[in-house]
Amino acid sequence: MYVCLCRGVTEAKARELGEAGYISASSLAAALRLNDDDCCGRCLREIEPLLAIACGACPRRPAALVRAAAN
Amino acid sequence: MRAKEGVLDLLNAMLTIELTAINQYFVQAAMFRAWGYDRLAEHVRALSLDEMKDAAELIDHILYLEGIPNMQRLGRVAVGENVPECLQLDLETEREAVQTLVGAITHCTQVGDFTTRKKFEAMIEDEETHVDWFETQLDTIGQVGIENYLAQQIH
Numbered sequence: 001m002y003v004c005l006c007r008g009v010t011e012a013k014a015r016e017l018g019e020a021g022y023i024s025a026s027s028l029a030a031a032l033r034l035n036d037d038d039c040c041g042r043c044l045r046e047i048e049p050l051l052a053i054a055c056g057a058c059p060r061r062p063a064a065l066v067r068a069a070a071n
Numbered sequence: 072m073r074a075k076e077g078v079l080d081l082l083n084a085m086l087t088i089e090l091t092a093i094n095q096y097f098v099q100a101a102m103f104r105a106w107g108y109d110r111l112a113e114h115v116r117a118l119s120l121d122e123m124k125d126a127a128e129l130i131d132h133i134l135y136l137e138g139i140p141n142m143q144r145l146g147r148v149a150v151g152e153n154v155p156e157c158l159q160l161d162l163e164t165e166r167e168a169v170q171t172l173v174g175a176i177t178h179c180t181q182v183g184d185f186t187t188r189k190k191f192e193a194m195i196e197d198e199e200t201h202v203d204w205f206e207t208q209l210d211t212i213g214q215v216g217i218e219n220y221l222a223q224q225i226h
Contacts, residue, residue: 001160002150010152042147 003050006039007032011053020052025051074136075182081175082133082187083141085194088168089126089220093119095164098150099157108154108224115161118201125194132190151220156210164207168198 003039010034022028025047029035034044043050074082096119103112130140149164151157172195179188212220 001152001156003146005150048169 003053004032004034004039004043005036006043007009009043009050014050015057018057019059021058021060023051023058027060028054034048072136074138074187075116075184077178078182078184078187079133079136079138081178082113082138083144083172084178085168085175085191086126086133086140087144087146088164088171089122089129090142091148092122092168093126095119095148095150095161095177096174096189098148099161102150102157103154103224106154108221108225110180111154114204115137120161121197122203125197126192128194130163132187136187153207155217156222158205158208158212162202162209165198165202165205169195172198176226185187 001011003011003014017028017031022031028047028050029044032043033039034041034047084119089125096115100119103109103115130142133140149160150220151160169171172191176195179185179191208220
């Protein structure tokens with residue numbers, strides 16, 4: 001599905017960003033320009049699902065660690 | 072007429088759900104048409120218009136109860152990348168609407184607002200038929216396979 005409609009970000013794109021090392025809320029927001037005026041800001045306020053997908057795809061960060069961090 | 076405690080908040084919460092659904096179905100219908108699934112597009116577009124009628128009713132009733140219809144707030148517009156994903160997201164949207172309406176109807180009974188309750192009851196009947204329709208589509212896909220299902224949506 002589309003995780004962000006303003007930027008047309010699909011789950012695949014979020015995984016791609018995760019693989020490239022964008023695994024913090026601030027780096028994802030910067031990469032996708034979620035702070036810009038033409039973005040509704042919802043993803044910025046509720047960034048967890050986007051972050052979870054990106055982290056899950058990051059080779060440097062195993063999924064178990066991501067789950068532990070989320071709990 | 073003055074609204075009873077909590078009723079305006081519930082009407083506005085429901086309005087948010089309707090406004091979100093209008094957009095969600097409208098864009099999905101356009102996507103389905105762009106992909107060549109005209110039959111499916113037509114049905115989903117009709118759902119969008121159904122929700123618009125519900126929204127109009129909610130707006131009128133909020134004003135009648137001397138409240139302000141909140142047209143600013145919108146939920147997350149859930150759009151899938153393919154047909155089954157969209158249908159699954161729509162089913163979740165409809166289930167959320169039904170759940171909100173169940174709570175709203177219960178509250179209206181408690182505070183004795185039977186006029187608003189009647190409106191919510193009419194809406195829940197609609198939303199339940201929508202839930203049923205999406206469930207049927209997903210069941211059918213499970214039975215005949217996505218290719219066969221989509222082949223039936225082309226004309």
